[in-house]
Ligand SMILES: Nc1nc2c(ncn2[C@@H]2O[C@H](COP(=O)(O)OP(=O)(O)OP(=O)(O)O)[C@@H](O)[C@H]2O)c(=O)[nH]1
């Protein structure tokens with residue numbers, strides 16, 4: 001008997017900073033989604049598509065689910081964090097084993113009524129496997145019947161096992177995307193995200209949360225790709241911090257982002273960065289829509 005092709009959507013959800021984007025990149029084998037050591041890095045749903053001869057697994061990376069709904073951008077992110085749950089074929093809930101708390105418990109409650117759920121205990125490279133046992137016990141009390149898989153998205157430990165468990169739960173079906181397509185996002189989108197990642201990693205405290213990046217031009221020429229991007233901040237004082245003394249910070253961000261984009265598209269890149277102010281854009285629905293934060297439009 002010939003095995004039938006399997007295809008399905010796998011939602012990666014969890015509290016901020018649990019390693020969802022790192023895990024998706026590792027499973028797809030390509031850096032599609034940006035990562036940083038601070039919470040609330042991912043702002044949109046991003047698909048990562050893995051296709052083999054036997055299956056197509058469509059991972060959905062999501063923003064971390066959080067209680068802060070103060071600003072319009074937080075409300076947008078929380079919608080993007082959970083809006084796919086009813087449509088996913090499988091839900092993987094990521095827990096950071098060093099920081100398991102009530103926020104995770106709330107998320108477990110939220111998925112308790114779904115049929116296909118895997119609990120991924122991430123960052124086992126930071127602790128002994130034994131330290132997962134109390135968490136596993138708590139999970140089994142709260143959501144009995146859901147399998148727990150300890151992994152390290154960073155080192156790759158036990159990811160093969162996780163992949164087997166995921167594939168075993170994919171429904172039979174035809175592929176939804178061409179076999180060479182890795183994501184639903186454009187290179188324009190990913191380039192803006194890469195610039196934002198470098199800013200997230202270089203800037204301190206709250207400033208990264210006041211930043212969004214827009215691509216103004218993305219022109220592919222025969223020997224070079226020319227990209228012009230605007231970094232939007234919320235206040236004038238933030239603009240000078242982003243630029244840095246004699247432009248040093250902006251230069252560093254530009255150079256780091258350029259080499260990442262060059263690696264991804266395998267072409268030479270000329271990257272031009274501008275910094276502009278749009279007061280309180282993150283709490284203004286109209287600005288959010290202009291910057292691509294509107295449900296179902298980001299590509
Ligand atoms: N030691 C260790 N660190 C990890 C592991 N997985 C992710 N990280 C780190 O945890 C931090 C957060 O990772 P992300 O992948 O950005 O987490 P996320 O869940 O996507 O975060 P949000 O998008 O903010 O919700 C980064 O510094 C990662 O390098 C892991 O298995 N082990």
Ligand SMILES: [Mg+2]
Pocket residue numbers: 020021022033034035041042061062063064
């Ligand atoms: Mg993320």
